[in-house]
Amino acid sequence: MENKFPESKLSENEQTILGVLYSVELNPKDSETNEYFIGEKRIKLNVEGILSVSKHRIGEDIDLLSSILETLLTKNLINISNKIYSLTEVGSKIGKKIKSKWFSEFYDKLLLRCAKSQAYAKFCELVYGENLVQFNVIDVQQLNMMLEKLELNSNDEVLDLGCGLGKITEYLADKTGASITGIDFSQKSIQYAKMNTKGSEKLRFEVQDINELNYPSNTFDAIIALDVLYWVDDLEPVIKTLKDILKPNGRMGIFYVQFQNQENLTEPLESENTKLAKFLDQNNYTYEVEDISQKAVEIWERKIAVGKDLRAQFLSEGNQDIIDTRVAGGLDVIKKFETKQQKRYFFYVKNK
Numbered sequence: 166m167e168n169k170f171p172e173s174k175l176s177e178n179e180q181t182i183l184g185v186l187y188s189v190e191l192n193p194k195d196s197e198t199n200e201y202f203i204g205e206k207r208i209k210l211n212v213e214g215i216l217s218v219s220k221h222r223i224g225e226d227i228d229l230l231s232s233i234l235e236t237l238l239t240k241n242l243i244n245i246s247n248k249i250y251s252l253t254e255v256g257s258k259i260g261k262k263i264k265s266k267w268f269s270e271f272y273d274k275l276l277l278r279c280a281k282s283q284a285y286a287k288f289c290e291l292v293y294g295e296n297l298v299q300f301n302v303i304d305v306q307q308l309n310m311m312l313e314k315l316e317l318n319s320n321d322e323v324l325d326l327g328c329g330l331g332k333i334t335e336y337l338a339d340k341t342g343a344s345i346t347g348i349d350f351s352q353k354s355i356q357y358a359k360m361n362t363k364g365s366e367k368l369r370f371e372v373q374d375i376n377e378l379n380y381p382s383n384t385f386d387a388i389i390a391l392d393v394l395y396w397v398d399d400l401e402p403v404i405k406t407l408k409d410i411l412k413p414n415g416r417m418g419i420f421y422v423q424f425q426n427q428e429n430l431t432e433p434l435e436s437e438n439t440k441l442a443k444f445l446d447q448n449n450y451t452y453e454v455e456d457i458s459q460k461a462v463e464i465w466e467r468k469i470a471v472g473k474d475l476r477a478q479f480l481s482e483g484n485q486d487i488i489d490t491r492v493a494g495g496l497d498v499i500k501k502f503e504t505k506q507q508k509r510y511f512f513y514v515k516n517k
């Protein structure tokens with residue numbers, strides 16, 4: 166029998182630890198040492214390891230952490246073996262929800278600040294060719310390339326997954342006449358999209374989590390995912406759901422990144438070895454794929470150069486952290502492309 170344990174019955178700290186454990190368990194694991202690889206770090210889920218990844222949320226009191234772990238054990242939300250903790254199935258489900266909540270709140274704050282920033286508007290115009298308050302690595306030329314592939318027309322029903330502030334959704338609807346529904350789990354972004362795009366029957370925005378999409382079968386002629394699907398924890402069921410809600414002969418445009426931890430190991434990054442390709446194959450889709458890594462490097466280089474030029478304006482708005490993280494992130498990403506730890510692809514997918 167399934168053990169139902171709504172997260173509302175858990176204390177804030179208990180929820181936090183489940184969210185932290187879930188986030189750690191998403192990373193690759195060395196089964197011999199029981200260590201998870203998190204970026205450059207290696208973390209074992211013993212009490213000390215859990216403290217190291219949760220102290221920014223619950224503080225450094227190891228006794229407090231031990232008592233939270235004790236309670237979670239009695240509630241069957243975690244297991245322990247040889248002093249190493251792991252989530253039970255129910256614990257993992259709750260941890261997933263907690264992580265999703267943190268992630269959506271992160272975007273709530275960040276995207277709204279971008280939307281209000283004059284400096285960010287200028288940044289978008291210079292980096293992407295037009296200010297659509299993008300938060301991605303897709304310039305207007307690439308958006309138009311996707312439109313050419315998808316051949317959207319005014320009879321099409323389209324779903325834009327993770328639409329953010331909705332200005333790209335509006336751009337695509339204006340260019341094609343298609344009816345587009347933008348969804349995002351960031352409530353504030355959807356609120357912004359509703360208030361800052363032209364009200365029209367052809368443009369709708371809804372708060373939805375990609376992990377729990379709620380549409381009838383055969384609803385959409387096309388689905389687009391602009392820099393979002395690689396953030397989804399469990400892609401397999403999502404690709405299955407997309408198959409169901411996409412009409413026969415429907416198509417998808419997906420901008421996707423494949424990461425891996427080791428340097429100069431190309432095989433896991435090849436398009437046919439990506440998680441996305443694997444699940445598309447399993448679900449009987451056909452697809453064409455284009456390696457757009459070089460273009461991504463160019464866009465990141467542009468972001469870095471423009472970011473440096475506009476830093477004073479960001480600073481005067483109190484938004485320097487937005488541009489500093491973009492620039493630092495850009496340098497890191499470019500290094501990852503150079504050391505073959507990342508590749509970027511555009512997938513044009515057809516439903517059979």
Ligand SMILES: C[S@@+](CC[C@H](N)C(=O)[O-])C[C@H]1O[C@@H](n2cnc3c(N)ncnc32)[C@H](O)[C@@H]1O
Pocket residue numbers: 269272276298299300301326327328329330333348349350351354373374375376391392393396397
């Ligand atoms: C990198 S931003 C891209 C935003 C927009 N598509 C663009 O290209 O500018 C990722 C977006 O996906 C949304 N997102 C991430 N995970 C999601 C999920 N599980 N369900 C719904 N939206 C999600 C975020 O809130 C954010 O708006």
